[in-house]
Amino acid sequence: MTSLPADDAACGWYRTSRSRQPRPGHAGETKTRWAVVGAGFTGLAAARQLALNFPNDEIVLVEAQEVGFGTSGRNAGFAIDLPHDIGADDYIGDVATARMALKLNRTGQSILRSIVEENGIECHLRASGKYQAAIEDRGVAVLDAYRRGLDKLGEEATIIDGKDLPDHIGTSFYRKALYTPGTLLLQPSALVKGLADTLPPNVTLYENTPVTDVEYGDKTILGHRQGRIVADKLILANNAFGMRFGFLQGRMLPIFLYASLTRPLTGEEQARLGGKSFWGVIPADTFGTTVRRTHDNRILIRNSFSFNPDGRPRQQYLDRFIKNHRISFERRFPMLDEIDFEYTWSGSLAMSRNHEGFFGQLAPNVYGALCCNGLGITRGTVTGTLLADWLDGRRNDLIDMLLASPGPNRNPPEPFLSIGVNANLLWGQYRAGLES
Ligand SMILES: Cc1cc2nc3c(=O)[nH]c(=O)nc-3n(C[C@H](O)[C@H](O)[C@H](O)COP(=O)(O)OP(=O)(O)OC[C@H]3O[C@@H](n4cnc5c(N)ncnc54)[C@H](O)[C@@H]3O)c2cc1C
Structure with a gap:
């Protein structure tokens, strides 16, 4: 990887939320059926839902930094339901499309609310x-x-x-x-910490483990300073850093x-x-x-x-x-x-320039929910969950809509882009x- 996440130290939400002992970093070699990269809203949701859909499988969730320290823990904490299409005169545009966006966002909200309520996560979530x-x-x-x-x-x-x-x-x-x-x-860092600490038992979370190189083949090998993780299936939930894994290059804007x-x-x-x-x-x-x-x-x-x-x-x-x-x-x-x-x-x-995210298959045995477009609390949660459902063979109107998206469009080349x-x-x- 030519660039790894390294967020600045003074995030108020992280500092004022409960301190917790981070899970140990990964060391040595681990073989797993599923590996998820990125423990923000998207990766936490994907790992949780994979664990529920495949109770006999091990899921490895790898995070470069400490949970609650990355972007998911440093946003403004608005889990928004309503669509707001800046390209439409009335910010709604086509009603059928807007209704689906609303349904997607409300599904994300209700997933978060039930996890928070069931697990008593103290994150000051208020409607x-x-x-x-x-x-x-x-x-x-x-x-x-x-x-x-x-x-x-x-x-x-x-x-x-x-x-x-x-x-x-x-x-x-x-x-x-x-x-x-x-x-x-809500208090975003408190929520992310709570989500990580209440994952199902068949998820193993490794924090402070930046993946530094990746090899694709029948299996995916994720390399880092202390070892490697060999996965049958890889899910990328690391937003713009997905480009460092070779995907959607020249399509996302950090x-x-x-x-x-x-x-x-x-x-x-x-x-x-x-x-x-x-x-x-x-x-x-x-x-x-x-x-x-x-x-x-x-x-x-x-x-x-x-x-x-x-x-x-x-x-x-x-x-x-x-x-x-x-x-x-x-x-x-x-x-x-x-x-x-x-x-x-x-x-x-x-x-992305067309405000579309990516959802689905990136390569054989590699999948992703990437490019949050600034709405990751609800969208990351729902797309991570639905990706795990789709990998379990399920289909519904929301999954069909996400799969039908053209995804992020191509950016102009440098220096015109910058x-x-x-x-x-x-x-x-x-x-x-x-x-x-
Ligand atoms: C100041 C600010 C305000 C915002 N306000 C809002 C808001 O009010 N409401 C809202 O919905 N959204 C808001 N957002 C956007 C929201 O935070 C993002 O959409 C959301 O965090 C995306 O979640 P994610 O899980 O997809 O990605 P991320 O939160 O970016 O998580 C990806 C994780 O992947 C990890 N990672 C990356 N590369 C590697 C690697 N090589 N190895 C291992 N791990 C890796 C990163 O460390 C990171 O923790 C705001 C963002 C900011 C910065």
Whole structure:
């Protein structure tokens, strides 16, 4: 592998969730029927479902870092149900397609909820819905159009006028919001740790085991510094790093997102802020700022993007983007101006230009659910689960839809790709105006 995951150290969700003893790394040689690479939402779901579908088989799950430390543990924690097609005028487009996307997302949500409830995973999961909020004219127009699209889909959505928003989220910064009730908000690292610690007994998880080379043949051999794993069947659930295994090269884009978390607000600061005690806001403009008030009364700010083709973080971007977080925080929360960020971190997404993911067979005995397109909590969970069902010979409408996807389309060659992606990110962030 020419590039391995190496996320930065200061992820607030990881640091503030329960600490756990990581499972030992792999050493020596192991032969197994199934190997899954990547213990994020997708890999954890695939390994869990394979174990249930094939109770007599051993499943090996290999993770380069510690569980809960990778992207699945460093996102904004919105498990979103509703489709949002940025290519359609009303963000819904074709109703039949939107209904299937909704069904897929809700299946992901219900899988997560039942695992959390059955295993008592403490991850502050709450069905609190989400506010999509706007300040600029463009953003307000997005909310009105999306509301029409959701009406067409028969989904509940309430417009909240700016003057009423402080009762909900404290700040009077926004002009308008669209509240939809179906989103689950959660502590992502706590959830991922909990998912890993409640895997069925026929899954063996190896943490801190980056796969450094791979040989394909009748069996797949996964090599790493301390040994090798020989698998009859390989499942890749490592998002953009799937390209390092020789698949979907030139089709996925490793895009980095940035987040900061304040210290917990004191009682007096909470009173100054006002509003409800737990909420999440996503921006009307895709390039805008996501904000959350967490279960422990911290404020999360998520904005800024970079294109890091090797899938690895860059300190200079973190240093630059923490300033954007500060500006966005102060715009929204002038009543909390003395509150510092305790943590700032980045995480990598796999995006495709046509917003399609990959699901299915990559090569003989090699399968994958890759390219999350930024919706991995629900999508990763459901596609990992359905991949294991499909490998068990099952078919249903969701599996058929995923198999019928054209997958991520091809990117232009370098240097046009980097020039195009960087220009797009810069323009998008500039155009987001006050929403960033
Ligand atoms: C700041 C931020 C905010 C976000 N907000 C949201 C949100 O609110 N809601 C939402 O749904 N999504 C959100 N996302 C996206 C979401 O986190 C991803 O879609 C999700 O993590 C994808 O899950 P995954 O399991 O497919 O991949 P990943 O989480 O990337 O997991 C893949 C794993 O594979 C491992 N791996 C890679 N290569 C190797 C190797 N060679 N050997 C062994 N292991 C390897 C990695 O270490 C990693 O842990 C956000 C992302 C970021 C960065």
